[in-house]
Amino acid sequence: MSIIVKNLRRTFGTFQALRGIHLEIADTQLVALLGPSGSGKTTLLRIIGGLDFPDASHGNVVINGEDVTDSPAAERKAGFVFQHYALFNHLSVFENVAFGLDVRPPKTRPSKDAIRDRVLELLRLVQLQGLEQRLPSELSGGQRQRVALARALAIDPKVLLLDEPFGALDAKVRKDLRRWLRAFHQEIGVTTIFVTHDQQEALELADVVVVMNQGQIEQIGSPQQLYDHPATPFVYEFLGDVNKVRKPGRPELFYVRPHEVSILFAGDAKAELHAKIEHLFAAGPSARLTLRIQESRETLDADITRQQLEEMGLSEGDEVGVHLNLSPS
């Protein structure tokens, strides 16, 4: 289902958490809200889910054509997965997943058997069959995450909202779960928004990435667009490594990614700058050079292939020429 957020503001005391957010999300998309802490991404997610509200008459939330700005969370049918899962500690995995169906009024509540079938189906979907009777405290972090997901899905949500879904997991589980979530989203096809501060995660997983900073949206686009054509210096810096350099005789600052730095022999006529290799680290197919620019004394990171490194016979202390392949932006 589509989500439209219009002109949204949210103030906590004197702190402006959101300052005029406009966002349209198409049906079945997987969207990442990406930004540093304090950028307002979680506040935006909570407002969409009905767990927070915008300042009075400052903004609307429209889900599937219906203005839900003033509806309480219980009426929105937004499946919310909390950062620390917020599983009900005293209930079993089964009871946690069944909760959203159990609390329905008798008229719309499915029969006991129907609830049972639905819960077991969901647990199969998140690959937790056989763990129905466990308590949350008896599960691993990744398993809890999936129980929270199944619980949110049980109410047939119009949208799925995930707050830092992998934040509390260790690196290995994080990677596996990321891959799994991608496939899972394709399978269920529910519009999904997740919040993250990890650019790698956002770029790998999402169809659309919304970069936020200080309560505003910096840029919206596909991962490719964002990486190749960052709209602002903030996006440039936040997505991937970037060098900030000056060219001789030019006042402006240039943003250049390490792989966009060409290393030439010191005498090469194409060289714009001259630098000394301060540190060299080669692992895998590429090598990372840390350079000291002779003209400005600034440092510059450059990535080159292992092959080039060997062909040029570079080592620490060598002087080289540098050319910046600036993409037009």
Add this chain to the structure above:
Amino acid sequence: MQANKRRRILPGFGLSLGFTVAYLGLVVLFPLLLVFVKASGLGWRGFYEALATDRVWAACRLTFGLSLLAGLLNGVFGLLIAWVLARYQFPGRRFLDASVDLPFAMPTAVAGIALTTLYAPNGWIGSLLKPYGIKVAFAPAGILIALVFIGLPFVVRTLQPVLEDLEVAQEEAAASLGASRWKTFQRVVLPQLVPALITGTTLAFARAVGEYGSVVFIAGNMPGKTEILPLLIITKLEQYDYPGATALASMMLVVSFGLLLLINYLQRKTLVRNQA
């Protein structure tokens, strides 16, 4: 109003806060306020006359003096007990730990008659002290013992969590720098316990000032000698001296509020220190 209402995600704010404030106001604040209203009705002169008697002055000295002494004694013994419970493993430790709360759980009247019987001249302990001419029951010493009994858990329970949370690494660091155990305790452990120790002692003191049930039996209640403030209030009530009782009560309330504020301040300070 509408905008404010929809800010609350969870329901029941108005109901729960409304009930809380109404009940608090009705059961606690309004009655307490009335004491001050009644006392102010006496005027400064009446207030002064009600309080400026030798009997009141003697009761004040006795109550505050012995409460302070009891608080300090509790500070010493409370620290000892908290230290032993938090740091040493020995058989019966858990049992001892649980029993520290006995003065909280025992009705004060029971403690009162038990201590009196124990320290009376013919009691188990009183008879042992009698040959040396030491009189405990029906003397200030008896009041002190009752106040120490009632205040002990406050100090132990305030110190214990602080002691348990102390970093052992700090003591190891002190030891590695060549400090003896005693020096380590003095210079590293004790300074970190001081805020909690003061809080606990103040709590015990505050409780002692108002204590009635455990003291009234053992005190002897001789006007001017072993009569404590709470008892004096009751005596005045029984003599239908309402102005006198009200004046005394309002004075005690001011002291209690002062102590409560002090304790709140100390607890906040302890919290900040421990979080830093």
Add this chain to the structure above:
Amino acid sequence: MSAPSRSTQDPAWTRVLLISGAVGFLVLFLFVPLTLVFAEAFRKGIKVYADAVTEANALSAIVLTVTVALISVPLNAVFGIAASWAIAKFSFKGKSLLLSLIDLPFAVSPVVSGLVWILLCGTRGLFGPWLQEHNIQIVFAVPGMVLATVFVTFPFVARELIPLMQAQGNDQEYAALSLGASGWQTFRRVTLPNIKWALFYGIILCNARAMGEFGAVSVVSGHIRGETNTLPLHVEVLYNEYNSAAAFACASILSLLGLLTLGLKTFIEWRLRLHRQKH
């Protein structure tokens, strides 16, 4: 708590000395008086004991004690739940002031806690004339004793619940709401199970104080035997009449109540610790 390493281990003689000091102090101040209560209660034999606790005035004192507790404890439990819901789940101005005010009754002398009701409802009190006109007896009667007990035990449940609910945060409640639960369902099915042990704990402590309260109740009770004497007041009367065996017999019942409270308290603390370790 990890075992202390050798460098932070006190020498054996220090340990023995300090442990003996602590144990000695506790034995002298806690266990000897407790033992004395039971020794004195049974000094004149089982029969005197049984007579003392089954005598009509003792029985009516027990009934009154239980009645007063049965009214005041639920009132303060409901208050505790309401106060902790408002304070822990919402942010509003004046919260810390409210927290301090809730603690107020703990700072007030029991005698003053009784006195306030005499000033309010006594014959010469604020509502005295009105109450007399309508023939309602509050002070020197059971209602006054309930009010005094409510005042004295006011903070117990709230104090246990507020820090726990603050620590638990609101996420589980939010999760329940986003799954479609109503406010009442959220409270009953999510909040209540999470606070039940702390609630029980608060109620136990509240009850022990309610049944054992002496000073406040003594002020507002008319000391009418068989009518307005609770068990602690009955103990006082017996003791002052030099009926030591009967006084200690009744005191032993109160001591058993105290020991039971202590046992339950220790059990619940153990449960709560277990609960915390699991999550």
